[in-house]
Amino acid sequence: MNLRRDRSFVTGAAFALAVLALATVPLEARAAAEQDQTDRQTRVVSIGASGSLEIKNVSGDVTVTAGSGTDARIEFTKRARGKTAADVRRGLDEVTVDIEQQSGRVTVETHYPNRDRGRNDVNVDITFVITAPAGTRVTASTVSGNVRVENIKGNLSASTVSGDVALVGVGTVADAKTVSGSVKATDIAGNDSLSLTSVSGDILIDRVSARRLDGSTTSGNVTAMGITSERASLHSLSGNVSYSGALARSGRYELQSHSGDVTLNPSGTVGYELQASTFSGHITPGADMVVKSISPGPSNVRATVGDGSATVAITTFSGNVEIRKR
Amino acid sequence: MTSDCTNVQRQLSDFADGLLDSGAHAAVLTHVRECADCSGVLTDLERLLATARQLGPIDPPDHVWLSVAGQLRAQSSAPLAVPAPRARGPVWWQWAALTAALLAITVALYVISRTRTTSTETAANANATAAPVTGSIAAVNDELTLAMQHYERAVAELEAAARAGDATLDPSVATTMRTSLTSIDQAIAESRAALLTNPDSEPARDSLFEALRRKISVLQTTVNLINDRRQGDPAGASRPASGVGRQS
Numbered sequence: 001m002n003l004r005r006d007r008s009f010v011t012g013a014a015f016a017l018a019v020l021a022l023a024t025v026p027l028e029a030r031a032a033a034e035q036d037q038t039d040r041q042t043r044v045v046s047i048g049a050s051g052s053l054e055i056k057n058v059s060g061d062v063t064v065t066a067g068s069g070t071d072a073r074i075e076f077t078k079r080a081r082g083k084t085a086a087d088v089r090r091g092l093d094e095v096t097v098d099i100e101q102q103s104g105r106v107t108v109e110t111h112y113p114n115r116d117r118g119r120n121d122v123n124v125d126i127t128f129v130i131t132a133p134a135g136t137r138v139t140a141s142t143v144s145g146n147v148r149v150e151n152i153k154g155n156l157s158a159s160t161v162s163g164d165v166a167l168v169g170v171g172t173v174a175d176a177k178t179v180s181g182s183v184k185a186t187d188i189a190g191n192d193s194l195s196l197t198s199v200s201g202d203i204l205i206d207r208v209s210a211r212r213l214d215g216s217t218t219s220g221n222v223t224a225m226g227i228t229s230e231r232a233s234l235h236s237l238s239g240n241v242s243y244s245g246a247l248a249r250s251g252r253y254e255l256q257s258h259s260g261d262v263t264l265n266p267s268g269t270v271g272y273e274l275q276a277s278t279f280s281g282h283i284t285p286g287a288d289m290v291v292k293s294i295s296p297g298p299s300n301v302r303a304t305v306g307d308g309s310a311t312v313a314i315t316t317f318s319g320n321v322e323i324r325k326r
Numbered sequence: 327m328t329s330d331c332t333n334v335q336r337q338l339s340d341f342a343d344g345l346l347d348s349g350a351h352a353a354v355l356t357h358v359r360e361c362a363d364c365s366g367v368l369t370d371l372e373r374l375l376a377t378a379r380q381l382g383p384i385d386p387p388d389h390v391w392l393s394v395a396g397q398l399r400a401q402s403s404a405p406l407a408v409p410a411p412r413a414r415g416p417v418w419w420q421w422a423a424l425t426a427a428l429l430a431i432t433v434a435l436y437v438i439s440r441t442r443t444t445s446t447e448t449a450a451n452a453n454a455t456a457a458p459v460t461g462s463i464a465a466v467n468d469e470l471t472l473a474m475q476h477y478e479r480a481v482a483e484l485e486a487a488a489r490a491g492d493a494t495l496d497p498s499v500a501t502t503m504r505t506s507l508t509s510i511d512q513a514i515a516e517s518r519a520a521l522l523t524n525p526d527s528e529p530a531r532d533s534l535f536e537a538l539r540r541k542i543s544v545l546q547t548t549v550n551l552i553n554d555r556r557q558g559d560p561a562g563a564s565r566p567a568s569g570v571g572r573q574s
Binding site (some may be wrong): 074143144161162178179200214218219231233235237238240252254256257258271278280299302315316317318 | 359362372427468479496498499502503506509513517520524527529530531532533536537541548551
């Protein structure tokens with residue numbers, strides 16, 4: 001009798017726990033777990049050593065890396081999730097990838113069906129992994145997903161709306177931008193003009209050489225390290241801005257934030273004229289600078305370091321300014 | 327700002343449109359590479375032109391044609407043929423908003439450039455002669471106010487365009503844009519409040535104009551995204567949140 005009572009108790013407790021567990025699983029997770037299929041395909045197209053490759057994706061990541069030879073290898077994986085196997089299958093069939101090739105120019109574009117004519121009960125994203133000759137000119141974009149480009153030396157443009165952009169070891173970057181996500185540029189040399197922008201996300205620039213460098217975000221930090229540039233303009237509205245790197249003779253460096261801190265950490269032997277101002281923050285001058293004037297606060301500092309051949313202009317409204325010794 | 331800047335800025339529109347001959351093009355290019363002010367003006371101009379180009383062919387509404395025809399008729403006794411009514415473009419208001427914004431920003435930038443020159447000259451005069459400069463300072467303030475008004479007009483035009491198409495955007499993107507605009511508005515409010523108590527504060531003034539410039543940039547991006555979504559609609563392409571799309 002006791003045994004039966006114990007069993008009832010255990011069964012009841014298990015049932016209650018199961019109900020509780022089900023109730024705590026998010027609806028989306030349960031829906032997502034219903035059906036999930038993938039379809040992977042690969043195409044190899046001749047593009048030449050310095051051809052042009054344009055990728056237009058909608059939902060999913062795009063990765064382009066440098067390879068050898070004169071072919072581009074395009075691998076894409078469609079992933080569909082929906083309520084039924086039929087929905088998922090239909091999603092995989094309806095979402096297509098068009099690859100067009102014409103005399104050294106390859107266009108890869110994702111097409112979704114007109115949802116007005118169909119039901120919205122399946123989600124499909126497509127992930128691209130592409131290998132192309134290093135000299136290829138690349139334009140890569142997606143709406144929702146990350147874009148990553150590695151070691152491509154041809155002209156490059158990379159953009160997404162929701163996602164991160166990462167550029168590693170690439171050559172000439174026309175622009176790299178996202179609306180919601182971070183932008184990272186690493187190990188880039190020889191750029192004439194490099195522009196990195198985000199609306200909401202961090203900008204990280206590491207070991208980059210560019211004659212002109214622009215980094216801008218509204219809410220996020222702008223961090224530039226190991227930079228060689230003649231003209232740098234780094235802006236954030238609510239994040240911190242920092243520049244570490246060599247200054248060029250006659251170079252100009254503008255660092256600005258509204259509510260974030262600004263840090264300058266110059267290296268090399270080139271001196272600079274500093275104009276730093278903050279409305280309600282504090283300015284910490286570097287130990288090696290000759291301060292010409294400090295206005296009350298101090299909210300405005302003008303100083304010279306070394307030969308004063310470069311110009312550094314720093315403005316923050318409510319953040320602090322720190323100038324480190326070379 | 328130098329006299330070179332004045333000359334170059336007069337040519338920037340033609341430069342951006344590729345209408346200059348090779349010599350003038352090279353001269354402007356050389357100057358822009360060295361001059362942050364002119365480079366900034368060119369960047370803004372190119373952004374707006376790029377945005378306008380992305381809008382595609384948009385016909386003005388019928389009443390615009392009729393209005394223009396009426397005005398011309400009033401100015402000239404010669405008979406005027408009224409163009410046949412055209413099909414109304416679905417997003418003509420974007421064109422109007424961007425054109426108005428372009429004009430307002432151009433004027434604002436011009437005024438700011440003039441203001442900077444005047445400030446420099448005022449300071450130089452003050453140092454040289456110690457003469458009263460009250461009138462000049464008032465003029466500078468007037469011009470700053472004027473610049474503000476032009477910026478605000480541009481912002482209002484773009485805000486209207488963005489608001490009208492906001493529902494087109496993916497909800498998460500719309501939230502990002504709204505959050506960013508809220509932060510920018512806060513920065514504008516803080517800067518304005520600071521300028522009320524410290525009218526001469528450089529960081530407050532720089533922050534204000536930077537925030538206004540950023541607001542225009544974010545609004546431009548918003549309008550671009552709305553336009554992209556609309557252009558992508560026939561294929562049902564850009565709908566990651568509602569239908570076929572990405573799950574995280």
